[in-house]
Amino acid sequence: xxxALELAEERGAQLKQQNIVIRTYDLWKTYEMGDQIINAVSGxxxxxxxxxxxxxxxxxxxxxxxxxxLIGCLDTPTRGEYYINGRLVSEMxxxxxxxxxxxxxxxxxxxxxxxxxxxxxxxxxxxLIYSGTPAAERIARAKRALQQVDLEKRMNHKPNELSxxxxxxxxxxxxxxxxxxxxxxxxxxxxxxxxxxxxxxALFERLYRQGNTIILVTHEADIARHxxxxxxxxxxxxxMDERVEH
Numbered sequence: 001x002x003x004a005l006e007l008a009e010e011r012g013a014q015l016k017q018q019n020i021v022i023r024t025y026d027l028w029k030t031y032e033m034g035d036q037i038i039n040a041v042s043g044x045x046x047x048x049x050x051x052x053x054x055x056x057x058x059x060x061x062x063x064x065x066x067x068x069x070l071i072g073c074l075d076t077p078t079r080g081e082y083y084i085n086g087r088l089v090s091e092m093x094x095x096x097x098x099x100x101x102x103x104x105x106x107x108x109x110x111x112x113x114x115x116x117x118x119x120x121x122x123x124x125x126x127x128l129i130y131s132g133t134p135a136a137e138r139i140a141r142a143k144r145a146l147q148q149v150d151l152e153k154r155m156n157h158k159p160n161e162l163s164x165x166x167x168x169x170x171x172x173x174x175x176x177x178x179x180x181x182x183x184x185x186x187x188x189x190x191x192x193x194x195x196x197x198x199x200x201x202a203l204f205e206r207l208y209r210q211g212n213t214i215i216l217v218t219h220e221a222d223i224a225r226h227x228x229x230x231x232x233x234x235x236x237x238x239x240m241d242e243r244v245e246h
Contacts, residue, residue, distance in 0.1 A: 014086075016085065020049055021048055022215075024080060025082075026080040027046075027077050028044075040066040043080070044067060044238055050181070050213050051208075052229060053205075053208040053213075054214070057224040059234070067217075068186055068217045070082060072107060076089075084182075085181055102130055106177075107175055108185040110186055110188065110190035112159070113171065120146060120170045121146065124142040124173045125138050145174070151170060182214075183213065185214065204216070208228075225244060
């Protein structure tokens with residue numbers, strides 16, 4: 001056991017040195033459905049460097065959402081290893097995992113997940129409240145995050161006073177407020193019309209240019225093409241890993 005931990009620490013140190021923010025080794029997620037065994041993720045090896053903009057793309061049922069849940073520490077693998085920032089996720093306590101989900105990963109969901117009675121500013125503040133950040137610092141950082149998404153003039157508006165695109169910008173600001181290692185976006189344009197979706201994708205490009213690491217999960221090829229690398233997933237496996245020229 002001690003030797004395994006030592007090896008994990010050594011491997012983690014090498015990954016950090018190489019600026020690899022996400023590394024999976026032979027990652028599996030298996031579900032038992034009655035007599036059936038479903039391999040939602042089957043032996044996946046992924047390496048993502050800090051500052052990359054990657055799309056994970058696949059049809060419905062391909063395993064991309066399961067893979068996203070594993071990367072986001074929302075689920076645990078059946079077997080295999082997953083390192084985030086050089087740390088082996090399986091060795092983390094529940095408290096450490098909660099901290100990773102709050103501070104290291106900024107989540108952006110298709111359905112925005114905003115509190116309906118709270119202002120944009122308060123919605124963006126939420127991760128900082130959970131991490132115990134003092135009020136003055138919290139407000140300053142939330143305002144900065146709203147400025148990053150060009151929404152500082154709407155900071156006192158509630159979600160029902162905002163358009164779909166503006167709501168998604170608030171959600172992106174909330175994801176950015178803790179300066180996370182990874183921005184993890186699940187179908188971020190799924191509830192938006194084409195023009196608004198393109199505006200949100202232009203914002204992601206700008207955030208990538210500013211040095212953010214972005215992982216985008218989508219089933220739409222035209223949305224995936226906005227990224228600079230596409231990992232194609234099918235039947236729980238990586239079918240293709242391609243670079244995209246812009």
